[in-house]
Amino acid sequence: MTMPTPPKFLARSSYRRRRIIDxxxxxxxxxxxxxxxxxxxxxxxxxxxxxxxxxxxxxxxxFGIIVAAFLLARVLMRTEPPPADAAGGDGEDR
Known part of the structure; x- marks a missing residue:
């Protein structure tokens, strides 16, 4: 029996969260x-x-940078972080 391969693409929510963090x-x-x-x-x-x-x-x-940081922080607060096992097992966000 072969082991199931992990999906090639990340889940949409974790991908979006990482791009917002970037x-x-x-x-x-x-x-x-x-x-x-x-x-x-x-x-x-x-x-x-x-x-x-x-x-x-x-x-x-x-003022524009402050507004952008405020909006990014609000979006990040609304999205929930991925579970520890979905983030590569170590629980750290890269």
Whole structure:
């Protein structure tokens, strides 16, 4: 008798949960990229930097990252973690 082979694909709920966790891990890198974009801006017509526009951009980016983290956390709280035996037997989320 042969042993049954495990399925080739993960369950939809655990796959979705892992992708949301991946998005939460990438959020700080995205935030760093968003905060460094104003460094690349050049002044419009004057040699002085456009501090008002850059300040508004930074606060909007900061607010957007907070909202994204809040939404990702809510989605992760609603999904239930996979059982320990379905996650590879060790119970850790990779």
């Amino acid at each position: 998005a939460a891990r990438i959020l700080p890198v995205l935030g760093l990229f968003i905060f460094l974009i104003p460094v690349l801006w050049h002044p419009a017509d004057t040699p002085e930097p456009d501090t008002a526009r850059g300040g508004l951009y930074l606060f909007a980016g900061w």
